[in-house]
Amino acid sequence: MTQSEFSISPEVEADLRIVRRGCDELLVESEFAKKLAQSRQTGKPLRIKLGLDPTAPDIHLGHTVVLNKMRQLQDLGHTVIFLIGDFTSMIGDPSGRNSTRPPLTREQITENAKTYYAQASQVLDPARTEIRYNSEWCDELGARGLIQLASRYTVARMMERDDFTKRFKGGVPISVHEFLYPLLQGYDSVALKSDLELGGTDQKFNLLVGRELQKEYGQSPQCILTMPLLVGLDGVEKMSKSKGNYIGISESPDSMFGKLMSISDTLMWSYFELLSFRSLDDIAALKAEIDGGRNPRDAKVMLAQEIIARFHSKAAADAALATFEARFRDGAIPDDIPEVTVAGAPIGILKLLREAGLVASGSEAQRNIEQGGVRLDGTKIEDKSLQIDGGVYVLQVGKRKFARVTVVGS
Structure with missing residues (x-):
């Protein structure tokens, strides 16, 4: 034939x-x-x-x-x-x-x-x-x-x-x-x-x-x-461990959840198409809901829970959501916070605070840590020599300064 x-x-x-x-x-x-x-x-x-x-x-x-x-x-x-x-x-x-x-x-x-x-x-x-x-x-x-x-x-x-x-x-x-x-x-x-x-x-x-x-x-x-090559958390380069913009499938549920929630609203749809097992019709219907005014965060939660359930369990996905909501939604962290990308992972916490624009100098960063005013993903930082690996984090200084920081390789 x-x-x-x-x-x-x-x-x-x-x-x-x-x-x-x-x-x-x-x-x-x-x-x-x-x-x-x-x-x-x-x-x-x-x-x-x-x-x-x-x-x-x-x-x-x-x-x-x-x-x-x-x-x-x-x-x-x-x-x-x-x-x-x-x-x-x-x-x-x-x-x-x-x-x-x-x-x-x-x-x-x-x-x-x-x-x-x-x-x-x-x-x-x-x-x-x-x-x-x-x-x-x-x-x-x-x-x-x-x-x-x-x-x-x-x-x-x-x-x-x-x-x-x-x-x-x-x-x-x-x-x-x-x-x-x-x-x-x-x-x-x-x-x-x-x-x-x-x-x-x-x-x-x-x-x-x-x-x-x-x-x-x-x-x-x-x-x-x-x-296609999946774009990493920085929204620019392909996902790569060397660039620090990756989500490992063996990472903890909380880490995976936080990173997936950090991706942009636009990049989220590419992740749905390439990573989700939902049908294209289901994804299209969800996108229509978001375009119609539904909060994009709801879609990211669905994506994060699906992926975590696949590599961990449904119970782990539910627990990660509860942890995330307790840490970010129920706390005083606003939805709309500055997003910055900092190169050089692993990077010291003092330098990270400075490059994220949350402090003016290393001495100010050190002073805030000594006074208990610095938090990383909701956890108080006490170690001034802490090294931060590649990933996406919410940094807080005092009660009002926040930044969502993507740390990538050099």
């Missing part, structure tokens, strides 16, 4: 609507529709691949954007392959980098990988998830196999990658081993015979390499699905 003769059934179209939700691109959609139709006809599930390099031990909400999509595909009956890039982590993904990144040691990777799947299982269904490590096939390649793999892709194609081009033109070094990363990520797709690979928008080049290598190896090329 040619593409022009292929018609999408209502069942496949319903599947596609679920897959498209919140995505940036689905390439090539017509090919994926055929894969879905064939899967329905044969009863054979598609193989859906997601690769994650364990460069840090914890997963934040930004990671769950792609994991949520994987769960939706699981619920459609397909096989999810959670690929831990223990081999490729030793190279270091150059995506979005303007400089080389130090590779991790095998020991660092092993330690980080221990917690990855346990945390991801809070989103994915473990019973329908295949866990793989790309050292399974990459270790076996050897020098001969690696040379043969490299012969299947040209330098010209590799230099089409935006970050490589910019670094080359800017005279910034590019190590030869960095060319191996997209090749090996692509080879993962060959080894796993994936039908669809997911990733963030910054992974598009790597995903396309996998598609091309599958053709070289005589396989049906995978389709690719890119998801």
